Amino acid sequence: MPRAVASFHEHSRLHFIGSWRARYEEFLETKIHQQNLVDDSPPRAPPRVVMHVDMDCFFAACATRDRPELAGVPVAVSWGRGEISSCNYEARRFGVVAGQNVDAARVKCPHLTLVPYDFETFERVGLEVYEILFEASRGACVGVSVDEAYLDADAVVGDDDGGDVEDAYERAAARVRAKIYEKTRCACSIGIGANMVVARLATRRAKPDGVFRVREAETMDFLAKTAVRHVPGVGRRAAATLTTLGIVTCADVRRARREDVVEALGTKSAARLLDAARGVDATPWRVRPQRKTVGAQMSWGVRCTDDEVAMDFVRQLAREVSQRMQKLKIVASKTTLKLWRAVADAPPSAKHPQGHGACDVLTRTRPMKMATNDAREISDAAIAAMRELRVEATMIRGLGVSCSKLDDALLAGNVRRQPTLSQMFRTDGRDKNDEVEKKDEEEEEDIAETESEREEDDEDVARTQSQLLQNDCDFALFDDSQAEMDSDRTNVLRAAYTAAARRYAWQRHELERLRPGKRRRETISEDEHAERAVAASADVVVAHARRAFIRGGESGLRAFTNEARALCRSQELLPERYGGQGASFTAAWLHRVDAVEAVVISK
DNA sequence: ATCCTCCCCTAC
DNA sequence: TAAGGTAGGGGAGGAT
Numbered sequence: 001m002p003r004a005v006a007s008f009h010e011h012s013r014l015h016f017i018g019s020w021r022a023r024y025e026e027f028l029e030t031k032i033h034q035q036n037l038v039d040d041s042p043p044r045a046p047p048r049v050v051m052h053v054d055m056d057c058f059f060a061a062c063a064t065r066d067r068p069e070l071a072g073v074p075v076a077v078s079w080g081r082g083e084i085s086s087c088n089y090e091a092r093r094f095g096v097v098a099g100q101n102v103d104a105a106r107v108k109c110p111h112l113t114l115v116p117y118d119f120e121t122f123e124r125v126g127l128e129v130y131e132i133l134f135e136a137s138r139g140a141c142v143g144v145s146v147d148e149a150y151l152d153a154d155a156v157v158g159d160d161d162g163g164d165v166e167d168a169y170e171r172a173a174a175r176v177r178a179k180i181y182e183k184t185r186c187a188c189s190i191g192i193g194a195n196m197v198v199a200r201l202a203t204r205r206a207k208p209d210g211v212f213r214v215r216e217a218e219t220m221d222f223l224a225k226t227a228v229r230h231v232p233g234v235g236r237r238a239a240a241t242l243t244t245l246g247i248v249t250c251a252d253v254r255r256a257r258r259e260d261v262v263e264a265l266g267t268k269s270a271a272r273l274l275d276a277a278r279g280v281d282a283t284p285w286r287v288r289p290q291r292k293t294v295g296a297q298m299s300w301g302v303r304c305t306d307d308e309v310a311m312d313f314v315r316q317l318a319r320e321v322s323q324r325m326q327k328l329k330i331v332a333s334k335t336t337l338k339l340w341r342a343v344a345d346a347p348p349s350a351k352h353p354q355g356h357g358a359c360d361v362l363t364r365t366r367p368m369k370m371a372t373n374d375a376r377e378i379s380d381a382a383i384a385a386m387r388e389l390r391v392e393a394t395m396i397r398g399l400g401v402s403c404s405k406l407d408d409a410l411l412a413g414n415v416r417r418q419p420t421l422s423q424m425f426r427t428d429g430r431d432k433n434d435e436v437e438k439k440d441e442e443e444e445e446d447i448a449e450t451e452s453e454r455e456e457d458d459e460d461v462a463r464t465q466s467q468l469l470q471n472d473c474d475f476a477l478f479d480d481s482q483a484e485m486d487s488d489r490t491n492v493l494r495a496a497y498t499a500a501a502r503r504y505a506w507q508r509h510e511l512e513r514l515r516p517g518k519r520r521r522e523t524i525s526e527d528e529h530a531e532r533a534v535a536a537s538a539d540v541v542v543a544h545a546r547r548a549f550i551r552g553g554e555s556g557l558r559a560f561t562n563e564a565r566a567l568c569r570s571q572e573l574l575p576e577r578y579g580g581q582g583a584s585f586t587a588a589w590l591h592r593v594d595a596v597e598a599v600v601i602s603k
Numbered sequence: 604a605t606c607c608t609c610c611c612c613t614a615c
Numbered sequence: 616t617a618a619g620g621t622a623g624g625g626g627a628g629g630a631t
Contacts, residue, residue: 003618011618017615018621082617117618145615233624235613268625269612293622300619336609340619355619363609398619 002302002309005316012300013085016119020126020146021291022324027127028288035139046285047140047152051173052191052199053133053180055147056208059086061186062125063115075113078102085117089208122146125184132183136176142196142287147188150196151176152285173211194219195281201226219279224251231276238265238273253277292404294328296320299340299398301354310393311383317401318379325373325403332373332403335381336365340398341391356397362389371407378403545596561593 009015055061059077064070074091076084084105087096094109105112126146133141133149140152156172173190180188191202192213199214201222206212214222227249229239241264242248247256254277262270275282296317304310314337325332339362346358364385368377382401548560568586 008618009620012620013618014615014620015618016620020615021622079617148615233613237612266626289623291622295621297620300617352617352619354617361610365608400620402621 002298002304002313003300005296005298005313005320008298008300011079011117013117016117016122017145022328023123023127024130024143024146025291025328027130031134031139035134040285040287043284043286046195046281046283047154048194049153049169050193050196050199051151051153051156051169051176052193052196052203053129053149053151053176054189054191054203054207055129056187056189057086057088058126058147058186059117059122060088060091060115062121063118064088065125065185067115070113070115073113074109074111075115076102076105077117078114079116080114087112125186128184129180129186129188132176132179136172136179139287142285150199153192167213170211170213173213177209177211194279196283196285197232197276197281198222198279200232201230204230223277223279224249224254226250228253228273228277231273233269233272233276238269241265250277291328291330291406293402294321294325294330294332294406295336295338295400295402296324297338297398297400297402299356299359299400302340302356302396302398304393304396307393310386310396310399313399314382314386314401315375315379317399318382319375321401321403322373322375322378326409329409330373330406331371331409332378333368333371333405333407334365334403335368335378335385336363336400336402336404337382337385337389338363338398338400338402339386339389339391339396341389342395342397344395359397361398362391364388365404371405373403373409545593557597561597564593565590 009019060075063077064075072090074088074094074096076087076091076096078084081102084096084098084100084102086098087105091105091109091112094112096105096109096112102114123146129147130141130143130149133151137151137155140155142150144150153169153172156176157168158172158175169192173192177188177190180186187209189203189206189209190211191199191204191206192211193199193202194214194216198219202212202214227239228234228242228247231250234242242253242261245256245260245264247253247261253261253273258270258274261274264270265273272282298317302313304313318335340356340359341362342356343358343360349355349357366381366385368381372378378401386399545557545560545564549557552559568589
């Protein structure tokens with residue numbers, strides 16, 4: 001069983017970094033009430049001059065600020081073994097760098113002092129810094145991370161910076177730095193430039209503990225020497241590709257042919273780099289960017305012995321996401337499941353035995369019936385998506401759940417909540433669909449069912465039906481339109497078939513895309529893929545059968561399954577274009593129809 | 604034309 | 616035992 005998500009998060013440095021945004025949103029809420037900070041929609045014009053504030057070796061500085069005995073001593077933050085997260089400049093003089101192994105660092109610097117992570121302090125100091133930045137810039141502050149932000153430099157310049165206009169920005173920056181140091185005893189560096197990119201690049205030159213300003217007239221010369229790798233947005237991959245084109249500095253970018261850069265990076269990224277190299281930055285200035293997703297994932301120490309364990313873990317993640325959404329007072333209408341699948345025959349990593357090792361990362365998105373932040377709704381959608389991926393539980397090395405298509409919960413509050421189909425079918429802690437699948441699998445191995453199981457089925461059916469009768473539900477609020485409800489069952493089935501065929505076609509398409517020679521390697525056989533495609537398409541039949549049962553009870557379901565069988569045998573719906581898989585397609589459908597009947601209608 | 608899904612890349 | 620999380624931008628190719 002994987003470690004609990006919450007307990008993992010307590011110790012995860014990346015979780016701290018990643019979840020900073022949620023805390024910052026909270027901070028912004030308080031600022032909105034205190035100051036006349038308004039939403040930046042429509043977007044405000046970018047500042048004429050930008051300051052980029054970045055704390056110096058933030059984690060190490062926080063960890064040592066209350067320990068005067070560590071002043072001037074080489075210090076690094078780590079768990080005591082493994083990687084170094086951050087180290088001070090004394091340690092860097094010995095060649096210690098972030099990301100280095102503790103043992104390697106000790107070789108370079110035998111007197112290195114290791115200090116533990118102190119996330120509470122990191123957060124507290126970060127917020128203290130932001131208090132100062134918001135006050136100094138009168139709200140013209142764009143937060144990037146717990147230790148990094150952009151300011152409108154003109155908003156920071158005050159009367160006491162006056163006199164010599166020439167270096168007013170430098171004076172203002174020095175004032176901010178002094179305030180931050182006074183309050184937090186942590187050093188920061190400030191870069192000043194004509195836009196966010198230039199300011200950010202200037203900060204590199206300001207470090208440590210300094211200010212560096214790139215004046216308007218100096219911008220082109222300054223950029224000419226700058227490596228493309230340092231331009232924000234140009235990462236490891238892009239830099240490597242550009243190097244093969246002989247593009248290493250921004251001066252090289254200016255000389256390069258536009259088509260070559262577009263070919264290497266794509267239209268948008270190329271445009272941004274070409275602009276940046278010429279001192280132009282069109283990044284919008286957003287003090288309060290709109291959040292688009294809420295998610296939680298874990299790919300460390302995840303080992304599942306069976307499907308039930310994997311589903312439990314997904315439920316945990318869904319609970320986590322649900323809680324975060326409730327705190328943010330938002331709802332979502334899409335759920336995406338992310339799954340790390342071990343590459344077949346890949347050896348476990350010797351360096352990180354608990355890590356995910358070589359994996360394919362798969363995602364699948366499912367709509368939810370209506371905008372919600374309910375943990376159960378989210379986990380239902382996520383588990384449905386996971387079943388669709390059909391990955392053997394023992395191959396799972398990581399899972400993630402994230403919600404998108406976000407909306408304000410207050411708006412959604414006006415919508416009358418209705419039970420969803422999965423809730424209607426639910427009898428206890430488990431989803432009925434799970435049981436359908438389970439029974440389906442059991443039947444393949446052992447047709448005989450025990451008497452007690454049959455009785456349980458009887459009870460389930462009776463209970464579900466009586467609930468349906470008592471609730472007198474408004475079916476029009478479900479995901480099917482009234483028109484579809486009124487139409488005859490054959491049309492419903494045709495719709496089911498079309499949906500299944502679409503899914504099948506998509507699976508075929510995916511198979512094509514994953515062929516060797518493309519960027520990704522193929523890790524499952526073509527046969528297996530086709531098999532999964534057929535099975536996945538049959539899920540659609542189950543979904544429609546469930547609806548038929550809810551609407552028409554046992555007789556409704558029987559009518560549906562009978563027509564389904566007739567339609568499958570008629571060949572009418574099996575055009576050749578579905579990859580010659582028509583026969584197995586039909587077989588899978590018929591098998592599923594039998595299975596649903598066997599479970600829902602007790603014999 | 605525009606949106607959607609899944610994937611890759613990037614930043615911190 | 617370590618602690619490979621969170622979120623956004625963008626592209627390819629398909630659906631509408």
